[in-house]
Amino acid sequence: MGYGIPPLWGSGMRKFYRLSFHRRKWLLVTFQVFLKIVFQMSIPSLQHPGPAPDLPGASPPFSANRGKLLLAIESSCDETAAAVIDRDRNVLSNVVATQHELHERFGGVVPEIASRAHLERILPVIDEALRNANANLTDLEAVAVATHPGLVGSLLVGLTAAKTLALVLNIPLLSINHIEAHIYACRMMAGRDVFPAVGFVVSGGHSNLYDCRSPVEFELLGSTTDDAAGEAFDKVAQILGLEYPGGPLIEKIAAQGNPSAVSFPRTFLNQSRLDFSFSGLKTAVLYAAKGTPGSRTPPVPLTPKRVADLAASFQAAVIDILVGKCDQALTQTGRKTLLVGGGVAANSTFRQRLADLARKRNVEMIVAAKEYCTDNAAMGALGWELLERGITSPLDLDVKPGLVRKRPVETDRSQG
Ligand code: KG4
Numbered sequence: 001m002g003y004g005i006p007p008l009w010g011s012g013m014r015k016f017y018r019l020s021f022h023r024r025k026w027l028l029v030t031f032q033v034f035l036k037i038v039f040q041m042s043i044p045s046l047q048h049p050g051p052a053p054d055l056p057g058a059s060p061p062f063s064a065n066r067g068k069l070l071l072a073i074e075s076s077c078d079e080t081a082a083a084v085i086d087r088d089r090n091v092l093s094n095v096v097a098t099q100h101e102l103h104e105r106f107g108g109v110v111p112e113i114a115s116r117a118h119l120e121r122i123l124p125v126i127d128e129a130l131r132n133a134n135a136n137l138t139d140l141e142a143v144a145v146a147t148h149p150g151l152v153g154s155l156l157v158g159l160t161a162a163k164t165l166a167l168v169l170n171i172p173l174l175s176i177n178h179i180e181a182h183i184y185a186c187r188m189m190a191g192r193d194v195f196p197a198v199g200f201v202v203s204g205g206h207s208n209l210y211d212c213r214s215p216v217e218f219e220l221l222g223s224t225t226d227d228a229a230g231e232a233f234d235k236v237a238q239i240l241g242l243e244y245p246g247g248p249l250i251e252k253i254a255a256q257g258n259p260s261a262v263s264f265p266r267t268f269l270n271q272s273r274l275d276f277s278f279s280g281l282k283t284a285v286l287y288a289a290k291g292t293p294g295s296r297t298p299p300v301p302l303t304p305k306r307v308a309d310l311a312a313s314f315q316a317a318v319i320d321i322l323v324g325k326c327d328q329a330l331t332q333t334g335r336k337t338l339l340v341g342g343g344v345a346a347n348s349t350f351r352q353r354l355a356d357l358a359r360k361r362n363v364e365m366i367v368a369a370k371e372y373c374t375d376n377a378a379m380g381a382l383g384w385e386l387l388e389r390g391i392t393s394p395l396d397l398d399v400k401p402g403l404v405r406k407r408p409v410e411t412d413r414s415q416g
């Protein structure tokens with residue numbers, strides 16, 4: 001008696017539970033991040049200091065950068081990142097909080113753990129980015145945020161923080177395509193315009209080749225039909241008993257192995273299509289390491305030498321495929337510049353092979369610096385390109401989770 005749910009509350013809850021799972025999650029994350037931002041306005045660099053005096057003879061301007069900086073936020077997967085960039089694309093701060101230690105024991109990113117960790121880290125990371133840039137909120141001209149692709153819960157945390165700042169500060173909100181930003185990291189490296197170009201993103205979820213007509217016009221030329229290159233590195237690392245993320249460890253161990261020890265498949269390499277497939281290669285490594293099902297021949301024992309040989313042979317196959325497809329994309333598009341980004345582009349052997357290709361073809365090749373290859377927010381400087389072209393987003397902007405894949409060519413049934 002008297003302990004039932006109040007009628008208004010009850011009907012509200014019923015309405016809430018009638019919403020789709022995605023909408024419910026969106027509302028909850030929005031509410032949590034909004035509350036956090038409002039309450040944490042007590043963090044010094046997040047305090048809004050109020051309008052600067054602009055009366056004649058008033059004290060000097062509050063800040064030389066007032067209303068001139070871009071805050072970029074990135075939370076698409078398992079890195080919480082924020083960066084402050086000026087209009088000349090100078091990176092004034094670049095803060096990345098990785099979550100590798102949280103996902104390591106699961107051998108891959110656990111989406112729920114990732115979104116909770118983003119929620120805890122997003123404001124301290126933004127705060128640190130502003131402090132490192134010696135800036136505060138009134139210095140911001142716009143806020144850019146990665147909205148697609150990625151994990152839904154993770155993207156929502158970044159988007160909600162960005163929306164709240166855009167709303168409270170009354171500044172433009174800019175929607176960043178995380179994959180295109182990986183290519184834009186090369187523009188940041190070069191310190192000048194680098195478009196048009198062939199753009200290549202080789203990360204944990206993507207192996208995408210683009211014809212980039214300008215910083216905001218990307219045509220997808222090809223993508224993977226199954227695993228991405230980084231994903232293959234991570235899965236093969238797991239097969240070989242190495243930790244997550246596998247790429248850096250495979251690279252390290254491969255340096256002691258023989259890349260010709262095992263001849264692994266190079267799928268699609270001799271076809272003109274600009275697509276990738278790494279699942280067959282992954283399975284071939286599995287069979288080489290653990291034995292082929294049904295075979296009477298036992299596998300070669302997984303000694304440290306054998307692990308190094310398998311890692312080196314696997315890496316050689318992946319790099320042959322990646323470099324071969326870049327070569328084909330340059331031929332097919334006729335572009336004279338190649339831009340490469342994404343976590344796998346941190347691999348030194350891959351970088352070396354790309355440099356050899358560029359020299360052979362006499363094209364300019366720009367690979368993002370290692371700290372700009374893996375997920376970061378400095379590459380969200382792409383937001384300036386959007387702002388300069390008036391491409392801003394409304395406050396009801398939503399995330400587009402998932403992966404970016406080329407659509408398979410549909411057969412026209414009417415033509416038989
Ligand atoms: O771009 P990124 O940081 O996150 C995604 O958007 O996916 O890429 C992470 C991927 C992981 O699969 C990781 O194993 C791979 O990049 N990676 C590497 C290296 N460093 C990171 N792969 C090969 N060699 C590396 N040195």
Ligand code: ZN
Nearest residue numbers: 182203374375
């Ligand atoms: Zn990425």
